[in-house]
Amino acid sequence: MKRWDLIVIGTGLAGLTAARTAIEMGAKVLIIGRGMGSVTLFGNTIDVLGCIPPETDMEEGITRWIATNPHHPYARTGWAGIAESLSAFRGLFPPPYTFDTVGSGNSLVPTGAGTLRPTYLLPVTMTAGAGISEADTLIVGLKGFKDFQSDTVSLHLQCRGVNLSLPRYGLEGLTAIALARLMDEEPFRERLGEAIRHQMAGEKRIGLPAILGFRAPADVLKTLETVTGARVFEIPMLPPSIPGLRIFHRYREILIAKGATFLMGNPVTAAELKDGRCAGITVHNPPLSTVYRAESYVLATGRFLGGGLWADMERIAEPLFHLPIFQPESRGLWFRERFFQPEAHPIHRAGIVTDEYLRPVDAEGEVILKNVRAAGSILAHHQAIEEHSREGIDIATGDLAARRSLAS
Amino acid sequence: MTHTDEIPTPPRNLPDVCVRCATCMAVCPVSRVTPRFPGPKQAGPGAQRFRSASEASVDDWIELCTACRLCDTVCPTGVPISELNLMAKAKYLDERGRTFRDWLLVRSDLFGEWASRFSRIVNPLMKNRTIRWLLDKVLEIDRRRALPEYETPTFREWFSTRPAASEAAGRPRIAYFHGCFTNTNEVDVGKASVALLEAHGFSVIIPPQRCCGIPRLGVGDLRGAREMGLRNLSLLLPTVREGTDIVFSSTSCGLMLRHEYGPLLNLPGAEELAKRLFDICELLLRLREEGKQAVQFRPLPMRAAYFAPCHMKSLNIGLPALELLRCVPGLDIRLIEAECCGLGGLYGFKKEKYAITEEIGRDLAKEVARIDPEVILTDCEGCRMQIRQLTRRKVLHPVQLLRFSIDTHDKGERPLVRRQ
Numbered sequence: 001m002k003r004w005d006l007i008v009i010g011t012g013l014a015g016l017t018a019a020r021t022a023i024e025m026g027a028k029v030l031i032i033g034r035g036m037g038s039v040t041l042f043g044n045t046i047d048v049l050g051c052i053p054p055e056t057d058m059e060e061g062i063t064r065w066i067a068t069n070p071h072h073p074y075a076r077t078g079w080a081g082i083a084e085s086l087s088a089f090r091g092l093f094p095p096p097y098t099f100d101t102v103g104s105g106n107s108l109v110p111t112g113a114g115t116l117r118p119t120y121l122l123p124v125t126m127t128a129g130a131g132i133s134e135a136d137t138l139i140v141g142l143k144g145f146k147d148f149q150s151d152t153v154s155l156h157l158q159c160r161g162v163n164l165s166l167p168r169y170g171l172e173g174l175t176a177i178a179l180a181r182l183m184d185e186e187p188f189r190e191r192l193g194e195a196i197r198h199q200m201a202g203e204k205r206i207g208l209p210a211i212l213g214f215r216a217p218a219d220v221l222k223t224l225e226t227v228t229g230a231r232v233f234e235i236p237m238l239p240p241s242i243p244g245l246r247i248f249h250r251y252r253e254i255l256i257a258k259g260a261t262f263l264m265g266n267p268v269t270a271a272e273l274k275d276g277r278c279a280g281i282t283v284h285n286p287p288l289s290t291v292y293r294a295e296s297y298v299l300a301t302g303r304f305l306g307g308g309l310w311a312d313m314e315r316i317a318e319p320l321f322h323l324p325i326f327q328p329e330s331r332g333l334w335f336r337e338r339f340f341q342p343e344a345h346p347i348h349r350a351g352i353v354t355d356e357y358l359r360p361v362d363a364e365g366e367v368i369l370k371n372v373r374a375a376g377s378i379l380a381h382h383q384a385i386e387e388h389s390r391e392g393i394d395i396a397t398g399d400l401a402a403r404r405s406l407a408s
Numbered sequence: 409m410t411h412t413d414e415i416p417t418p419p420r421n422l423p424d425v426c427v428r429c430a431t432c433m434a435v436c437p438v439s440r441v442t443p444r445f446p447g448p449k450q451a452g453p454g455a456q457r458f459r460s461a462s463e464a465s466v467d468d469w470i471e472l473c474t475a476c477r478l479c480d481t482v483c484p485t486g487v488p489i490s491e492l493n494l495m496a497k498a499k500y501l502d503e504r505g506r507t508f509r510d511w512l513l514v515r516s517d518l519f520g521e522w523a524s525r526f527s528r529i530v531n532p533l534m535k536n537r538t539i540r541w542l543l544d545k546v547l548e549i550d551r552r553r554a555l556p557e558y559e560t561p562t563f564r565e566w567f568s569t570r571p572a573a574s575e576a577a578g579r580p581r582i583a584y585f586h587g588c589f590t591n592t593n594e595v596d597v598g599k600a601s602v603a604l605l606e607a608h609g610f611s612v613i614i615p616p617q618r619c620c621g622i623p624r625l626g627v628g629d630l631r632g633a634r635e636m637g638l639r640n641l642s643l644l645l646p647t648v649r650e651g652t653d654i655v656f657s658s659t660s661c662g663l664m665l666r667h668e669y670g671p672l673l674n675l676p677g678a679e680e681l682a683k684r685l686f687d688i689c690e691l692l693l694r695l696r697e698e699g700k701q702a703v704q705f706r707p708l709p710m711r712a713a714y715f716a717p718c719h720m721k722s723l724n725i726g727l728p729a730l731e732l733l734r735c736v737p738g739l740d741i742r743l744i745e746a747e748c749c750g751l752g753g754l755y756g757f758k759k760e761k762y763a764i765t766e767e768i769g770r771d772l773a774k775e776v777a778r779i780d781p782e783v784i785l786t787d788c789e790g791c792r793m794q795i796r797q798l799t800r801r802k803v804l805h806p807v808q809l810l811r812f813s814i815d816t817h818d819k820g821e822r823p824l825v826r827r828q
């Protein structure tokens with residue numbers, strides 16, 4: 001029976017990054033997701049630590065953050081680990097569709113709700129949205145496309161908004177995916193650009209919903225900018241995220257091209273444990289259960305939505321390896337009294353506690369399974385939502401988990 | 409804060425498990441090209457909440473789901489979306505009644521052998537413009553769709569009349585499920601499969617078999633599909649009970665036999681069959697990885713492109729054909745980055761759906777043009793048919809190319825048409 005060097009469980013950004021690091025190191029890799037993973041849900045841009053002020057240099061900010069949060073996942077990777085893994089991520093996207101920072105720290109980009117959100121790495125299709133000013137920006141929506149309301153966005157951003165109709169294309173009722181696919185066609189986006197140009201009143205930037213194509217988003221951007229004579233940026237919307245899909249497709253493409261085996265659509269239902277190690281895992285595709293074996297395993301199954309953690313009436317549990325979960329003592333303590341408040345709810349810090357090599361440990365700090373490492377949001381002691389650190393944690397710990405797995 | 413290791417029970421796969429994350433919308437090939445179909449989120453778990461057995465179906469768009477099952481492979485919570493669609497489609501068509509066209513198309517297995525015998529008459533007729541016009545007008549089988557040609561003799565006839573080199577003493581036996589299309593329309597796929605299996609040291613047997621029944625699922629005919637399944641199980645179980653594995657070369661037949669007979673159709677013995685049933689490339693790759701075979705591939709210096717059929721993604725065994733093809737020296741093999749060919753089996757023959765299948769296929773055709781391969785390889789006959797029509801290029805099953813990479817006397821169909 002085939003033995004892999006590394007089995008990665010989870011196809012979110014943490015799992016994808018772990019698999020990619022391992023395959024670049026020459027390992028035989030199997031990656032398994034029960035679904036497509038969270039990249040299409042949240043992955044529009046790469047947040048690293050959005051809660052620190054925009055003017056702060058990221059290296060400086062992270063270093064201070066680690067000093068005051070010694071249990072945070074970033075304390076395992078350090079700034080060096082973060083910087084290195086982010087640079088490897090950026091290496092996946094050669095010009096013209098690149099991911100870059102604006103300045104040396106966070107920048108604020110508009111969202112589909114009309115708010116501004118801090119983030120770190122932006123695809124080139126979003127950079128013009130960083131630091132917009134009311135007067136010079138026009139927000140463009142499409143008639144009949146309900147996922148993006150240009151009036152809501154423009155109202156909040158206090159700039160002008162318009163809704164275009166392109167009746168010839170029968171756009172009514174098309175999904176974001178269908179629109180993005182049309183954008184890949186040059187005549188279509190040229191026409192859209194023309195229609196936008198007729199609506200402009202001296203604006204220098206145009207904000208569109210994030211539908212600037214799949215295959216060559218930078219080309220879509222270029223056409224629109226040439227036709228309108230303005231800078232164009234896309235604004236993230238509700239899932240499925242098209243910028244996130246671009247990230248997923250790129251990872252999958254590189255992983256398969258380099259020989260990884262990619263399984264998707266069935267859950268890992270059991271793990272075989274022997275002598276303090278994982279000896280194999282079972283994937284269940286009814287009516288068949290198949291066992292896969294590797295030297296090491298990376299658990300990157302995410303939190304509640306991804307299925308990495310389960311909560312019943314009283315407890316939070318990790319269903320596969322039955323790892324202990326750092327969590328509030330009772331359900332009554334999961335949430336603070338007011339639901340919406342700046343401080344995180346205690347439940348958001350729940351997760352798996354590990355040693356410095358990302359191996360899960362018990363209450364006494366003893367390693368539970370020598371060849372299993374945890375990565376991504378399943379880790380304890382972070383509040384990715386409030387910190388705006390989701391993608392940074394995924395990328396940095398996914399990369400570290402793979403390195404540690406192959407080093408041992 | 410404390411630690412715990414108690415385990416709650418997993419959620420059941422009900423539509424209520426849908427968290428409305430819309431991941432399925434990212435992959436549905438139909439809602440990607442037309443607003444007439446609302447997409448898996450709405451068609452499956454969304455509408456299911458309002459469906460009841462006692463009330464008439466209202467969603468006529470349910471017929472537009474091609475049953476590609478891509479949505480199932482990406483859902484993070486395991487909603488059986490395509491199965492919900494299938495059930496809704498079955499109910500809708502039960503109420504509305506099926507057309508003569510549907511009745512006829514799903515029985516192609518019955519007239520296939522006959523058409524093969526008279527292929528010299530049937531094939532020209534199928535290309536005849538008047539007949540195509542009639543088929544289009546009367547049966548609504550789109551005249552733009554190239555109909556597959558029939559071949560004489562059939563694969564079974566060829567196999568039964570060839571010299572019995574196969575039953576060499578001491579060789580492990582392997583059974584081959586060829587499926588209808590290989591038998592009557594693409595005999596060379598069967599010949600190549602036999603050649604490859606024999607080159608790997610097997611003695612090949614061809615058990616009696618019927619159509620797997622997946623075309624009947626396509627028109628929501630669950631009872632018909634069950635009947636086909638029961639017949640196949642009674643024909644195939646004796647083979648697996650004597651300890652012989654079965655391989656298939658047709659992805660969709662394999663998916664039906666392996667994963668629909670049991671979980672969907674609930675047929676007795678389905679699991680027993682599934683455990684001994686393998687995709688042909690899956691089996692050959694496993695032998696290679698276990699070091700159990702000494703077959704050396706000869707160099708084939710050429711550029712090829714591989715397309716992963718939707719149902720291969722549902723089988724969820726990775727891309728064994730691609731991995732095998734990578735073992736051929738000199739072969740420059742690329743993966744076609746497209747989700748779906750668009751044909752959807754018999755779906756793509758129907759006049760009212762032809763435009764949708766063509767539009768879905770355009771993305772694939774563009775990728776092929778970008779790669780500009782000398783040959784395109786894909787495991788599913790539906791995909792091969794569609795890609796031939798979309799690109800006018802040579803399209804083969806991976807085993808047809810691999811056969812040229814081993815030493816064999818059977819030269820079969822040439823994989824190469826060098827374009828100068």
Ligand code: SF4
Pocket residue numbers: 425426427428429430431432433448449452453482483484485486487489
């Ligand atoms: S992917 Fe699954 S959970 Fe998400 S909307 Fe579709 S059916 Fe619902």
Ligand code: SF4
Pocket residue numbers: 435436437438439447448451472473474475476477478479480489490493
């Ligand atoms: S089975 Fe295919 S066509 Fe049908 S809803 Fe799912 S993805 Fe769409």
